[in-house]
Amino acid sequence: MGTPATTTARPAPARRSRPAPPPRLRTPRRRRGGSPARPRRSVLLTALSALVVLYTLVPLAWLVISATKTQSGLAGSFGLWFDGDFAFFGNIADTFTYDDGVFTRWLLNTLLYVVLGAGGATFLAVLGGYALAKFDFPGRRGVFAVVIGAVAVPGTALAVPTFLMFSEMGLTNTPWAVIIPSLISPFGLYLMWVFATEAIPAELMEAARVDGAGEIRTFFQVCLPLLAPGTVTVLLFTMVQTWNNYFLPLIMIKDPDWYPLTLGLKSWNDQASTAGGEPVFHLVITGSLLTIVPLVAAFLLLQRFWQSGLAAGSVKQ
Template sequence: MSSTTARRGRSPRRNRRSTALTVAMGLMLLYAFLPLVWLLLASTKDSKSLLSSFGLWFGDGFHLFTNIHDVLTYDDGIYVRWFGNTLLYAVVGAGGAAVIATAGGYALAKYSFRGRNAVFALVLGAITIPGTALAVPTYLLFSKVGLVDSPWAVLLPSMVSPFGLYLMRVYAQDAVPDSVLEAARIDGAGELRTFFTISLRLLGPGFVTVLLFSLVATWNNYFLPLIVLSDPQWFPLTVGLNQWNSLATGAAGSGATTTGFYPLVVTGSVLAIVPLVVAFLFLQRFWQSGLASGSVKQ
């Protein structure tokens, strides 16, 4: 009876804590999704309704498909070119960053060599340096070798991920048992064969995690392409949409506001987030399985 009374006495406190956490999570969810809801609704409006109607509701008519058509056909389809550029930068840059980080993290975790701790300390130091601080030095370096205003000026820096290297080093320490490596070496497998046939499979969830982080960072990269690119034909979506936004606000013109560009900017932003959503939906099962396996003691 006493234990039942004690449990009854503790249940209101647990309920209060649960209610408080639920309210807090609800507020965080609202904060995260409110701009997205506004963006989706705004993409269904024309320029007049976009400025006159309530932001969190539909305007006068449904203009989504008209806006999509205008975005894809404006200036001979320059948006499609920007979309393709962003896809190129994200796939090649993020894929290269994930591969390099996986190989480097595996080497730092499983091989003993002179200067390993110094290399790891250098990686930790590189994490603390913001990417924007390296944009101008990167531009000056690439200008010396003639890579400015070319895709390589965006791709090469995107393939370097100190945080991904650190993450894979920590993950590889426990994900790849030393006994498995020793068994492969005893069987006569070389280091490259061991890495690609055994270790890479065990590092799969960590690889996908680094790939997702790098994909988001590269897809949303703005400052570096703004510095190293001047030809609009090589712009990513971030720089191109900002150019349209400047035209909409009149910052790039004589000062007169061009409201017709607002639906282009809003609808172009909606189309720009679709690939990231698809990538997360497709890759999240690998991510979740890796987090779950890491929580179980082997």
């Protein structure tokens, strides 16, 4: 007998494993009476924001509408609607020509205080913030504590000691009594300190020093352009603070020729409120509207620098 033929069993072909289906995303259930992803608190935040906007715009609308009325129209018409007699341009002309054009004098005084006071405060804040952020020296933490403490102290608390000090030096009733205190801005110094810490890389300063640039040249040509957004932000804050300054000029200046706009309009308002005084309340309203126009224009022109300055350091690269 022959040997039986041996058959080798072939292995079964391996089955290809199919990829697992992607997990199905669970669609959020639609809430009753609202959108699926909108929390209820957003409605409350929207309502609160609307109240804040209304609270801000209603006085401004009243000011604009009232500036178009005459003295008699202010008393005989609804406050939030126009009068039949449109006197806006006449009120502007009367504001600049009343009392030998003293409003123009007050406007120039305010510009002087802002240019020297706010401009000087911004420049000193940039220098101080840059030095505190990029240089290590003994007593740095103590300076930080002093700056934080100065931010917490309101300016009105220092007005009387400042008046006593300036009266001893004979500087009261002069523009220097307003300009010199305006040069100090603890909040601006702190803001520039924080901004310079994040905006100026240490490697960039080292590269400038290796190329032979001194500290002054490094600051003005390399670092100062990087500090432009923060500088504009500090400038806006100090400008608004100096422009609206009332209490410090009130105790420092007695000569009406050196009044800023805040004191000048207050004197007109007191004159209109006094029994038997000349009715100039329509000039007070028109002057108040003209006073806020430069601030609004400054914010609109420098808005992009201000927004970038506030957003600096919020995103890490």
